[in-house]
Amino acid sequence: MTDNFAHRAAEWDNPSKVEMTKKFVAALTESIEIKNHWRALEIGAGTGLVGLQLLPYVGSVVFEDTSAAMLGILKQKLNGDEVVEIVEGEVFEYKNQDVDFVFSCMAFHHIPVIEKTLEHLYQITNPGATIVVGDIRSEDGSFHHFEPIPHKGFDTAELSEKFEKAGFKVLSAENYNILKRERTPGVFTDYEQFMLVATKKITK
Numbered sequence: 001m002t003d004n005f006a007h008r009a010a011e012w013d014n015p016s017k018v019e020m021t022k023k024f025v026a027a028l029t030e031s032i033e034i035k036n037h038w039r040a041l042e043i044g045a046g047t048g049l050v051g052l053q054l055l056p057y058v059g060s061v062v063f064e065d066t067s068a069a070m071l072g073i074l075k076q077k078l079n080g081d082e083v084v085e086i087v088e089g090e091v092f093e094y095k096n097q098d099v100d101f102v103f104s105c106m107a108f109h110h111i112p113v114i115e116k117t118l119e120h121l122y123q124i125t126n127p128g129a130t131i132v133v134g135d136i137r138s139e140d141g142s143f144h145h146f147e148p149i150p151h152k153g154f155d156t157a158e159l160s161e162k163f164e165k166a167g168f169k170v171l172s173a174e175n176y177n178i179l180k181r182e183r184t185p186g187v188f189t190d191y192e193q194f195m196l197v198a199t200k201k202i203t204k
């Protein structure tokens with residue numbers, strides 16, 4: 001599989017990305033009550049900017065990502081004492097049915113088939129599990145410089161429907177930040193970042 005983030009990994013942890021992930025974590029901790037026994041799974045964990053902030057609040061974190069290069073940077077940050085697991089590959093590689101909490105920041109738009117991913121999350125999560133996904137709302141493709149990408153953001157009503165169909169109850173899908181970016185010289189665009197919070201239903 002091509003590592004689309006190989007050339008970006010070494011420079012990923014810049015001040016703008018750190019700030020972006022702090023905003024995600026702040027919004028997340030305001031939205032849900034994290035339990036310290038939870039086994040958490042981060043989808044598209046990258047260099048661990050989000051997951052390492054949340055690790056002190058949970059029992060363990062599984063960091064999952066398709067990019068060996070991004071995970072390589074994460075590994076350099078670990079000292080070996082942390083209760084973590086690293087899964088290189090798609091989320092389908094993680095098969096243990098023991099997850100209480102799934103979170104993901106700015107990675108869902110890179111995942112080709114959302115329905116299949118949500119069906120898998122239903123299989124590997126415990127009853128009542130919490131899912132928190134942060135991403136951008138539908139955009140014209142400029143966020144990724146019109147490069148081919150699985151999703152040009154998301155319509156949260158459509159995304160919520162997919163969650164409900166997969167067996168999750170969507171509790172909220174609100175904006176938590178606006179990213180102002182100059183993707184075309186002289187043209188500033190606001191990209192709305194939303195946070196979708198869902199829980200696993202008892203029955204589908």
Ligand SMILES: C[S@@+](CC[C@H](N)C(=O)[O-])C[C@H]1O[C@@H](n2cnc3c(N)ncnc32)[C@H](O)[C@@H]1O
Nearest residue numbers: 005044045046049065066067070105107110111
């Ligand atoms: C925009 S980065 C976000 C990284 C990290 N969540 C953060 O906020 O710093 C997207 C991440 O998703 C990963 N990714 C891309 N496609 C993926 C997939 N199908 N499954 C899991 N992760 C994927 C990329 O390798 C990359 O690390």
